Amino acid sequence: MKRKKTPKSPTKGLSRRRFLQWTGLGLGGAALGNAFVREPTALQIERVDIPLPKAPAGTRVRIVQLSDTHIGPFRPYFRRVAEAANALQPDIILLTGDYIEESRNLPGALEFLQLLQAPAGIFAVQGNWEYWARIEGEPLRRQFKKIDITLLINQREDVQAGGIELSLLGLDYPSRESDFLALQEQADPRRANLLLSHVPAFNHEKLDGRLDLICCGHTHGGQVRLPFLSPLYLPRYTGGFVSGLYRVGPTATPLYVNRGIGTSLLPVRFLCRPEITLFDLVGTARN
Template sequence: MPCVSSRRGRRIVAVVLLLVAVTVGFFVAGLRNDIIITRYQLGVAGVQSPIRVAVIADTHSCRYDDDQQQIANMVRAENPDVITLVGDIVDDDLSYERGLDTVRHMPEIAPTFYVAGNHEYWSGRAREVKKELSGMGIHVLAGDTEEVDVNGQPLLVSGIDDPDADIYDPQTGNSFDDQAERLRTVSSETPRLLLSHRPERTDLYKSLDVDVIFSGHAHGGQWRIPGLLPNGLYAPNQGFFPKLSRGIHDLGGGRELIISRGLSRESTSIPRLFNPPEILIVDLVPA
């Protein structure tokens, strides 16, 4: 009997150790924070030859290597035609300067366009952020539309502020609704991008003459479990089990919403799970 009990005890210990190893392995794999490149190709009416767009979202003043240039170096290696910064580049708690340094060299790579996110407004320094970025040569959009030449073909880039601007920095004549109305007045056969921090504002996007909308904000739903929670557990302004946290979504009428899971790391109190920070590289090709 003692031998049987001993064998049973060893089996129990082995099972426990195996479960511990699997659990540790699960979380080690799930908590990896290496930046990845996610690639999409999208046919767009009016595009004559491929246009490569880099999408940067939700850097939140996080640390990226000692010189803060990891993201810029990764983007440079992709040789984009246009770079889009879709908000929360600067955080309201972490270093203001570090947030700016993350994107400082982007205009040296390609024409760079920016819209503010909620955290720039929460910081109380949104106007200062916009001034600093504009001084770097970054195009700051707030209800504006600009045209950029990409290899001889025109491309329109529009952008709108985060709606929290109305709460933290209200401006007469430049509210979220004012900006939206200005964007509605633009209609063109030229391919048109829209930068907007929040993905859930789909009613607005469907009212605009745009081809592709780039957003962030949802952080990929923060906790993702392959096969169970592909869109994550929770996203701001969507709640639990969000539908719009990543990937490409057809909004109808030739409009496509592309959502970045973002690049935040230490700025969030809850760590990312099976949700590595990402840079989007989107190739727009003839439809």
């Protein structure tokens, strides 16, 4: 006698589809939760070593760069950022713009900035959001001076730290090419020269070798990154420089793009964590 075949369950395929659907929804929800909740405050420290042939071997200066805070009301996250930056024990802190999005947010930004500590000084340039908020220039310089931060508006400031003579050159936003060329002319080729620019895109072909490092922000690293794809959005004046270390111009000048601390337009980050950059500038000259 032949055995009867057991009929297939009519719900077997449906259950599998439901499983895949729920798995997809779960993964999508986890990704959204990561992008909107965890990653915007998942602070990351990037360490970059820059050799300085102009400085004697054995000398070293530690510099922290912060950028693009986009502070509204002051939140505990920003206190954590300040504590993390100070814990790196920098000699100098560099700030590369976009502290606020509206003028009414300035008190929150100042509350954050006055927590920062660096014995050789804190130096800043302004970004496009200060310009759009109409608080750029001398009004912002006066506010920063009250909390011992030097705002550089197309000007040079000399400091000494770690046995190294440095010049900090602040390129304002917005700037013409003539502003950059005039600022570069102020650079003493015998000193270590660092340029602060909010945006990474300017005429790098005009670099003449006097600058030893260019520190920029503005891009947020793309803020939302998908694997194997270019950033979904980049603001104007990025020039294809998204994040990290590049070599630009005729003399391959190091240019570093910081991913920023805050977010803009939407409070979201994906595969693009907020960043504190720690530069170790190390002298390599031998007598």
